[in-house]
Amino acid sequence: MGILHDTYALYIREMLIFKKNIRTSIGRSLIFPLVLILLLGNLGSTIRNLPAAVVNYDNGVASINFMNALESSGEISITSITNQHTALQMLANGDVAFVLVIPPGFSAASASKPNLVVYIDSSSPIASASAIAALEQTAQSFGAKLATQNIASRTGNSQAQPPSAASGALQANNAPSFSMYTNYTYGASESYKDFLIAGIVIMVTAFGSMWSGGISLLTDRQFGNLKTFLVTPINRMSILFSKMASGITQSMISGFIALGVGILDGGIVAGGAMGWIWIIVFMFLSAFGFSGIATILGARINKIEVFSLIGMAITMPMWFLSGAFLPTSTLPNFMQPFSIYNPMTYAVDAVRDVMLKGFISAANLLFYSTILIVFGAVMAVLSYIAFKQTMG
């Protein structure tokens, strides 16, 4: 009875309202993961049908095989051009991402192969990096060495013929070919998408917490519903607790939807059953802390616009500094301390460890969870104070 009973009654009310608006709520919690995981996660990781022009001066069997091999991955789509000048014109126009010149004598059965020449438009870094990777791989398998020429600016002297290209292409390449082997020691996957999913799940969970509990406290104050609760003989704190509890529940649902989207899109949880438990624990801890922030704002702010503004100003930097999108080591030096003091960093790290490495060391587990519990406790106390001041 008492405070638990009152909290439960108000919690049921919140959840009934949530259920009434289930379609909007689910829709809202789908948009972020869909956009971020499906688009951002799949963006840049691989390329498809990158247009390329090939000027084949050789026309031998090996050169045809080379072109087929290049196209076979589906990454590159080749157009054959007989004239180098036309091909470079196409590159200048942006019709193709790179031009490959296969020199005469490529198919000759000599021990050494002449240089292939590639002109590449580097204005699209992701596309050019992928193109170079694909070319190098194919070239290696044919024992050919690649010479690349960047044309950085399309408006520049794109017509300029590389002076050494013609002569360089005829030079014999005596360098030995080699292969590189990649061993993934821990990570179950090296793809950016899998890296991103952990960040998005935590981000969506925190986001949901910020918006469900806090906004509902604000609107209850605004529309007078809060007054009808305050005139009943309930313990006033049960209002705060019910907002936090319903906020956590709703944001955990959003977080699971995000995780579901990620897994349907090919994400993995390497940690297995234990991994799932740890994911739930860390989702809960981050939702808890943010529901505290949300109720502080909801108890203090009178306008929904101001709430959104301040909410964004708090959450946005925290997401970006948490390494949800890119590793924190890519942050500039002056920003890195912020990510160290950002509790979300640890939630993202923990979930990422579980999802990609498949395990989380006891020391890290203790460290991460302690930070998040302290964060949550501090926010809960602050929201208790804020609530007490406004609601008496």
Place this chain on the structure above:
Amino acid sequence: MSEYAIEVYDLVKKFNDLTAVDGITLKISKGEIFGLLGPNGAGKSTTINILLHLLEPTSGKALVGGYDIVKHSREVKKLIGLVPQETVVEPELTAEANLRLFGRLYELPEDEIERKISELLKLAELSEFRYKLAGTFSGGMQRRLAVVKALIHDPSILILDEPTVGLDVQNRTALWNLLKKINRERGVTILLTTQYLEEADMLCNRIAIIDHGKIKALGTPAQLKQSISKGFIIEIFAEQKYTKDIIALIKRKFRLESSVSGDRITVNVSEDPVDFLGKVSSELEKEKLPIVSISMHMPTLDDVFLKITGSSIRDTANNEVVSPTMRLRGR
């Protein structure tokens, strides 16, 4: 237990420099329908919020059912049902869920909640809308639901803050009837605030006229009206430059005192000699004093209000925004 439902002694509430409630004393008997009548900002809602312990009184004392509102606010809350000004129902919950929520907040047993829901929905004539969302209800239906929601814990006192603001005539009458029925059949004491004179007149056993945080007059509607005039009131509208002469004429010819407010002259007539109105108008005509209009009526609460506060409640209430939601948005 006290013989009074509500007792207020010298209640003061200050907000910084503003004194919203300035020494109010009143006693409301059990079973009464008591109206606090006054324009916006008169201190009606503040008084109610203090009774509900939503605000701390600056000084003074108030008892509800014999309990001190500050020391025993929990007991007081069990005795009171509130229908707030903003007509709060939970629009995204069904009528049933609305009542169930408050049944639980008052910690009633589940089977009793079940019983009360049927009983109260019947009382509000909403039984057939039990499983409909309250947000789909008309304004009048929502208001009735809000009223019965405040009755879920069988309070002995029902407090309503501006219960009929924004309702049309039919819904207003229906709500008055509902309140009368609750008062009559359940013996619930009703305290309401209003700025509608006809509402106070129709519904209330006793009225306190409140302005600038003070009670200016207290009594039954009939007593208040009689305090103005035992007979009739003549109201003359004339251009302001003539009002002085008209007052002088009435004093000279009929030995009657008049009062003036802007372009309006009111004359209290204790008895009605035949064709008194005709005599006044012919005298005015003789003296070539032009008037805009002249009328005679029984004293109304508006006359009482005018005499007490110096301005008509309609003048002061004119800035009132009709829809309560508009006011909320403006906050």
